[in-house]
Amino acid sequence: MESVKNSRKLVMFSCCFLLINIYVLVGAQDGAHKYVWQTKLLNDLLANYHKGVPPSLNGSPGPAVTVDLRFSLVNFDFIDEANEVATVYGWFYQAWNDPRLMWDPASYNGTDVMKINANDVWLPDIEMFNTGTVVQNLDSDVMVYSTGMVHRVPSVQITFICRMDFKFFPYDNQVCQLKFGSWHYHADVIILTQSIDDIDLSSHERSRNFELTNTSAKRNVMKYECCPEKYIDITYTLHLKRVSSAYSVKLVLPAALTGFLILATFLLPPASYEKITLCGLIFIALLLQLIYLHDIVPASGDTILGDYFAFALFIDFFATIIAAVSYNVHVRSSPKMQQHSSIMMKEMEGDDRDLRMKMPQNQSKIGFLRYLDFVCFVIFGIVFIVGMAIILGRRG
Structure with missing residues (x-):
């Protein structure tokens, strides 16, 4: 009885295996059959086809x-x-x-x-x-x-x-x-x-x-x-x-801060030699920023930011000249002032007419330079604020 059951299982397994093989063979033949039809179709379509001629019926000129x-x-x-x-x-x-x-x-x-x-x-x-x-x-x-x-x-x-x-x-x-x-x-x-x-x-x-x-x-x-x-x-x-977030940090913010430093130079005493040093450092910083801008923008590109840098360089150059002249006037006038002070101490009743003439002259020069610094501070401050307002307004 057991052998009969095993025989039935073997027959059923053989039948299943045979059906699977038949299905695979039929599918393969059907795929090959489709491939044959597609090959025939491709050959028929391209037999008298000229790809250099726009589509037309029967080879004669057709509609557009x-x-x-x-x-x-x-x-x-x-x-x-x-x-x-x-x-x-x-x-x-x-x-x-x-x-x-x-x-x-x-x-x-x-x-x-x-x-x-x-x-x-x-x-x-x-x-x-x-x-x-x-x-x-x-x-x-x-x-x-x-x-x-x-x-x-x-x-x-x-x-x-x-x-x-x-x-x-x-x-x-x-x-x-x-x-x-x-x-x-x-x-x-x-x-x-x-x-x-x-x-x-x-x-x-x-x-x-x-x-x-x-x-x-x-x-x-x-x-x-x-x-x-x-x-x-x-x-x-x-x-x-x-x-523009990256450029705001790498270009616009340094430009604004450098502009504030230029304004600060006009607030320093005219006779301070540190003013010359600060103006020189600012000039170098502006040149580096201008070079960075030139690497991004083509040479023919006209930018408000480039005009701002050019104007800032001119103002910084002008501030440097004023600082150099102020310091030169201060250095030249200091020995005379000391000499006249000693004369004042020794000869209270002497002829000090020259002393009273020279001291106001030196003070008037320093006063004029201070007034010039103030005027430059106001003018550049206005231009700086207007320029930054235009650029930041464009951002919004």
């Missing part, structure tokens, strides 16, 4: 190809601000209809979509028109449907020139434009459309240096002097605001 263009932004940043070079990472969604790639799914075992290498089919020559642009397409496949619809979503890395306005640096706002269109074909061959009126930001990653405040997309139909035909382009605009 409508290409739907959408842009999804992933990341944006300036890689070289001194040369105004920016880079963009994202995806381009392109869709168009190519009647030469239509087929009947029933004739190919129900196959209704095929992935084809982009180098084997016609592609719209969409290029970026910005100066100095380098576009790298990082995907080379297209999805083709039985209706003839072709979808392509390449990931792109775009390096281009974006003209910047550094006037209110580091609290500046920048506007960059990316202009795309067909490089060779006019509107009678390729019609660019946009199914979305803006940039797709669903995958956007915030930049470390700039915050994206606004975006827009505009379709333009242009007629150039060179050609009678019209050309279509789509221009994407990025509005950016600099993340």
